[in-house]
Amino acid sequence: MGIVLGANQYGKAETRVVRVVRDGPRHDLRDLNVSTCLAGDLAATHLTGDNANILPTDSQKNTVYAFAKRHGVDQIEDFALLLARHFVTSQPAITRARVDIEEYAWQRLGPHSFQRAGGEVRTASVTVDGDGTEVVSGLTGLVLLNSTDSEFAGFVQDPYTTLPPTKDRILATAVDAHWRHGDDRAADGTGWADSYAAVRAALLAGFVETYSRSLQQTLYAMGERVLREVAGIIEVRLSLPNKHHLLVDLAPFGLDNPGEVFVATDRPYGLIEGTVRRDDAPAADGAR
Numbered sequence: 001m002g003i004v005l006g007a008n009q010y011g012k013a014e015t016r017v018v019r020v021v022r023d024g025p026r027h028d029l030r031d032l033n034v035s036t037c038l039a040g041d042l043a044a045t046h047l048t049g050d051n052a053n054i055l056p057t058d059s060q061k062n063t064v065y066a067f068a069k070r071h072g073v074d075q076i077e078d079f080a081l082l083l084a085r086h087f088v089t090s091q092p093a094i095t096r097a098r099v100d101i102e103e104y105a106w107q108r109l110g111p112h113s114f115q116r117a118g119g120e121v122r123t124a125s126v127t128v129d130g131d132g133t134e135v136v137s138g139l140t141g142l143v144l145l146n147s148t149d150s151e152f153a154g155f156v157q158d159p160y161t162t163l164p165p166t167k168d169r170i171l172a173t174a175v176d177a178h179w180r181h182g183d184d185r186a187a188d189g190t191g192w193a194d195s196y197a198a199v200r201a202a203l204l205a206g207f208v209e210t211y212s213r214s215l216q217q218t219l220y221a222m223g224e225r226v227l228r229e230v231a232g233i234i235e236v237r238l239s240l241p242n243k244h245h246l247l248v249d250l251a252p253f254g255l256d257n258p259g260e261v262f263v264a265t266d267r268p269y270g271l272i273e274g275t276v277r278r279d280d281a282p283a284a285d286g287a288r
């Protein structure tokens with residue numbers, strides 16, 4: 001019985017690259033998930049372990065980042081063409097390159113503030129018992145990003161701290177917010193839609209308009225804004241994942257990176273949680 005190597009290919013799947021274009025104070029943002037896949041004369045690495053024809057998947061990933069900086073990102077078809085052509089023309093052993101790109105849409109909220117389109121869920125939890133009625137409204141999956149006006153510095157330095165302080169970073173989160181209505185509103189039973197729209201607007205304004213020194217500070221600002229602006233809300237509970245965007249080091253490719261090319265990491269992530277409430281709010285009943 002003969003055994004032979006069949007079809008094969010390899011590449012780097014799901015390189016998440018966020019390209020910020022800083023053209024003055026108004027920024028633009030492109031958010032991509034790029035997968036590269038190369039095929040060609042790859043028999044040796046499978047049969048003998050000779051890697052002479054193998055462009056590391058790590059280099060493929062770096063090419064995505066470097067091209068995002070060097071060429072920018074406009075239409076994803078063009079960016080995919082650029083990458084695929086690069087791999088087949090620069091690598092003698094590679095005869096086929098496939099590049100798949102997903103683009104995640106962001107809606108503009110301000111000069112450097114954006115909201116991820118889609119994925120948002122509205123929630124409601126009602127508790128009725130002998131003591132009364134409690135209504136907790138909420139939303140999850142509201143993904144927000146500020147491409148500047150965020151810093152994180154002045155934190156504890158213990159023997160395990162390696163994080164460099166930063167005066168300019170991307171701040172991104174998926175808002176999970178639940179707010180408790182006062183008794184009057186629950187008894188009244190009207191105006192939920194207006195209340196929801198007003199809370200959502202206040203959360204957005206708190207995120208967009210706060211110069212952030214920590215996500216904790218932004219959390220408080222968002223909750224405070226809801227309580228100040230929306231009548232009938234007595235408590236806001238927020239759970240904010242810190243969706244880290246790390247600056248890619250492009251120096252090995254002779255490129256600078258003044259806050260333009262980032263890797264969006266999905267885990268681990270910081271999770272910042274807190275409650276902001278009116279000081280006269282009665283204790284929660286426990287709907288959520």
Ligand SMILES: O=c1[nH]c(=O)c2[nH]c(=O)[nH]c2[nH]1
Nearest residue numbers: 152163213214215216242270
């Ligand atoms: O806004 C932040 N708060 C933190 O507590 C923290 N910790 C960390 O590593 N990065 C950040 N960012």
